[in-house]
Amino acid sequence: MMGSNKRKFVSCVEEDRISNLPEHLISTILELLRLQDAVKTSILSKKWRYIWTKMRMFIFDNYFFNKFAKNGAFGRNGFIRIINKVLNLHTGPILKFIIHIPNINMFHDSFEEVDQWMLLLSRNGVSELIFTNSSQRNKLPC
Known part of the structure; x- marks a missing residue:
């Protein structure tokens, strides 16, 4: 009777399959996320x-701007500081760069x-560069 009341604990440690993926595949997965979510993955292991720093595509769109502006983190200097930080930490090629500047007057000086x-x-080595603002979209030539 005592044997039926005992609980059996099984220790099951599974292999971390995601971290064992090749780095280029992880980078491709991160590029499907919004930038702020890709950066958050840096705490996983x-x-x-630093895998996010090798991403080949950066999109600072209206969603990005609004999310940070809502928290009071923006203003001219905050916006510029974030872009500078990302670009300075980046290593490797950047194939696509999209940036939304909601108020072109941020750069009036x-x-x-x-x-x-x-x-x-x-x-x-950027091959696609797009600057947008509230009223127009500019695709710069090669």
Whole structure:
């Protein structure tokens, strides 16, 4: 009778299949996520910590801007600081870069920041570069 009341515990440690995927496949998966979600994956493990920095596509769209603006994290300097941080941490090629600047007046004094972004992007082999704002979409030539 005592044997029927005992619970049996089974220790089952499964293999971490996602972390064992090839890095290029993990990067491809991360590119399907929004940038802020891809960056959040860096806390999953040591292997995942900097994989987002090798992404080949960055999209700073209206959703990105609105999410941070809602938290009061933006303004001209906050917006520029985030873009600069991402571009400076990035390693490898950037094939596609889309940025939404909701208020072009954010850069009314100078386009120095945009010039710096263009320089960084040109050094990283960007093949598709799109700047948008509230009223128009500009696709820059090669």
